[in-house]
Amino acid sequence: MSIDLTQICQNQNSFTESIELTQEAFKNFENANRVGIDIGGSLVKIAYSSSFECTTAFFSDPETNSNSIYSVNEVKKTVPTLNFIKFETKYIDTAIDYMKKNLNPLQATEDLKSVRATGGGSYKYKELLFEKLGIEVNKEDEISCLIIGCNFLLRHVPNEVFTINYDTLEYEFKPVQTGNIFPYLLVNIGSGVSILKVESDQKYQRIGGSTIGGATLWGLGSLLTDAKNFEEIIDLAEKGDNRNVDMLVRDIYGKSYDLFGLEEDLIASSLGKATRSLYDGPTREEFAKQFKQEDLVKSILIMICYDVSQIATLYAQIHGIDKLYFGGYFIHNCRLSMKFLKHGISYWSQAKMDCLFLRHEGYLGAIGAFLKTSQDLDHANFSWFENFAHSSTHTISRLKNDSNPFDRFELNQEEFKLVNCPLLDHENYVPDLIDLTKDEEARQYWLNCFEKTIETYEKQCIKSNTDENDQATLKRAGEFKKSYLNKLNELKKSPFAFGRLTVRSLLDLREHCMAEFQFFDVYSREKREENKQGLELLDDRLTYLENIQNIEQRWLEIFRGFLAGNVYDYGAQSFIEKQKKGHLEKFTQALNSIDESFNKTDSYSDLVHRIKSNQYKCVCIFVDNSGFDLILGVLPLVVELLKSNEQKVILCANSKAAINDITFQELVLVIKKACRVNHVLNDAFYKTENLVVFENGSASPCLDLSRINIDLAKAINFHRVDLIILEGMGRAVHTNFDARFKCDSLKSAVIKNRWLAERFKKFSKIENSHCIEFLKEDKFPVMFKFEKFLS
């Protein structure tokens, strides 16, 4: 794409006003160590790697004389990041000025001195970049950059791929087999069209293309309408009706003619009605005025979409490929183009192929150019998550709102390489129960719910600080609240702003916003207190269970306890209310607060039967809350499993804090204490290693089993896990409710949310859901779902 330099110079003034926004966009640029640039005709994309320092909790054995069971300290941690920003070409000079000012010479490695650039515009800016930044621009091959970028997004960014619903125009996100992304076709609709066949990281080729692409629309639109730029052309097209200028099958046949399955609205000849006869007015202008500009550009847009989709389908068929990803500025956020491409692919392939789009397709070239400088940074060894707090929302309109000309997207490095849980049936695995992008009723409920509870978290943020009256803390907490509410508002407008909207993504967003304002593990003190209380009660609880002679009775009591523990969930409002009233101070109160009818289900009897008959060699438990949940609920089950036979147990906890979920560090400290109370635990943990603990790699109350810590995945294989237990609403209801495993599994949770309980009842989602009655006789309903693996 070519660059209109005059256009750029005219717009420089507007930039000074947005210096703060620039700062925001170039977040942590002072720590940048590598840069990649993609300069197109209308947009510039910059990618850089950087890092930021965050505070996190560090747990250790208590100091002497301390009343606490362990001490919590702050440590600084460096989080590596990948940053991607996108803005209109007119801001390029000022962007370069900003980069010049903020580039840290100490950070600037040799790599930074030579920047990789791609895109048609990059060679035109070579001198400018050298002059201002002193960096040498190495022109990178555009197509390979696109492909490297695409591979990276497919492998590393969850919820990246979507298709569009032709009727409702809603996005439908599609799961990606991250380990198996090839082969695919990448159809890049830039100025022209390139169709790329990608078979592996190294093997790809341009198998075809077309000259009728984005710049054809832009060029013809400029010739035939008053639109001043591409966006205005798209806006016109949105309002047009192509049937006024296209010759339809109906126009030729007079009525529906179904010999070849042609529909009457089918276009026989694009712009075919715009022909002039000898009798028409004298000038071209007079003739052209007979047609609405909107109708003309709509016709051209549809023509391009159908043509590209036809050619793409043809190549896909010839090469036997069924995954087609579309990218390029022609598509960028334009639902109209996506709609007709989708229709085209479905028409030409007789609905056999799907038309897939990427949420971050605008960044493909920049990501590719950047990764070319970073071969030492072996990206296959790392996993990344999208920092929602630092990323712009993916908006439905093509134009960024005027208030912020920058679009940004940030990935933070996970501490672990994250992989599929080996026992997960990962084909078509979608972690989340409800897709809030599709389910409007659920979306409204949950958005509202998260909005209402924001005060609770604001208060907790303040409370978590040592000095609760510290003005700076109050301000930060206020900022966190504001930031989160802003994002919630954006999500109300465009629900797919961060990909598939789910309870999980809303929880993650909240955690990211808290972290953005340096709040971390805000429940650590409450957790510690409850852990302490729990440990004090553990011995009694274990003794009580030990003394139940009737085996059936004992297992029932163990599972009652297992469920009762799960009542202690700080993320649940109904729990908070009960706790405030003092209704859950004692564990027995919790035991009495759950609906016991779960033991009448086949699920329960089947599971207990299998456990009693020693069918399992290794049980892997994904635990939920700290305190009573873990200590009085889970540990007695663990003890019973360990002692009844030679079974092994793997306990998995979150790597990072989320609400009052127990973290791995806390789990280890608690287990060590518990070992002093119980010899079965002690032997298993220290001697036989029949009890092992792992961090799951997650930082969420929910669990994406396609992204678990690789070490845990290895352990699951090594120890031959044959029963997986998922505990709690986050891990077993909001996510993984429909997950299927290649072994037996138990999904259990106390339903602490009325709306969800009513939904379960309404849709008969679970066994005996007819008796799910929220807080009937003050009892929480229970989900106890045991699923046998049918090999």
Next chain:
Amino acid sequence: MSISEKPNFPWFGMDIGGTLVKLVYFEPIDLTEEEKLKQGDTLRTIQRYLVRNEAYGETGVRDVDLEIKAVKLGDRLGNLHFIRFPTSSMYKFIDLCVKKNLHLLTFKIYATGGGAFKFEAIITKSLNVKWIKCDELEMLVQGIEFMASLNLDEECFFFKIWTTDSNFSNPFSMSQITNFPLLKANFDLQSKKFSDTYPFILVNIGSGVSILLVNSEKDFRRVSGTSIGGGTFLGLCCLLTGCKTYEEAIDLANKGDNTKVDKLVQDIYGGDYPKFSLTSDVVASSFGLMHIKDKREAATKEDLAKATLLAVLNNVGLLAKESAVSHNCEKVVFVGNFLKANTLSKKLLSHALNYWSNGKIKALFLRHEGYFGAIGSLINFALSR
């Protein structure tokens, strides 16, 4: 078979497309005196009107050069006349028929094309005819088969492309084609007997484009098609240049330089893109320079018409070639009125197919390019009982 069993004269075959009506008229030359007497005045008037004129009204044209003398159709001998007029003049045509007293005769017309459906009601109301609608693709293929059976010299032809320049390569390479007389490739028009041709890909470029796989006269199907066809070319040319007719548009295109309008690989990359074998003068984007004000102001009508033609042809060529590849055909036969008096397009299509397929796929053309549907209808009429 006695003469009385044969359909009455006049004998017509019609193909009513989105833009043009194609009419084939069979002028019997073996009429007996008795028949001549029986024929009556009306028929004689019509025959004289059709056969003695080369233009009808403001828009009707008889393609005199296509006329075929002394053709045997059924057991009659006659001349075939080829007439076309815009579909928009269809109502005028019906009026004319009434004026010439055609409505007083009882006869049958076999018609194909979308208009066979669209105009059925008005025609059967205005004229005393039996209107028989025929399948468009069937007529097309039968028309071609009939012409092949006549075994005329020069009906089928192709361009033998040869070059002495080893660098000469790319069909997208529009700077070469712009300077058409100096084109490094040479095109020799060669005639060919249209036989042993099955299977072939048949590309009918009318207002839109239909692509058929033809295995035999009876075995064919539509395998592809596109809405980017002659109608798109003419529509865009009318909008962009103000031209009024197809001939005018082609004339403009012949004189234009598309590199003033299209974005070439060198406009994007500053040179070749060797990794993907794209040379600098390859068109990357049709109309790709036209969003730039200066370029827009500098582009002439001729340049715009040329760019439009190339956009349409590149696309048709690509679809034709891929259809040929996926159905293992070595021959692509281009027909349709878009190719009428349009040697530039024929050369471009030949060149494109030749290059893209490394000489494996050959583009063939037929002189009666736009009339096969109408011919097919006429044959079905003549052989009907």
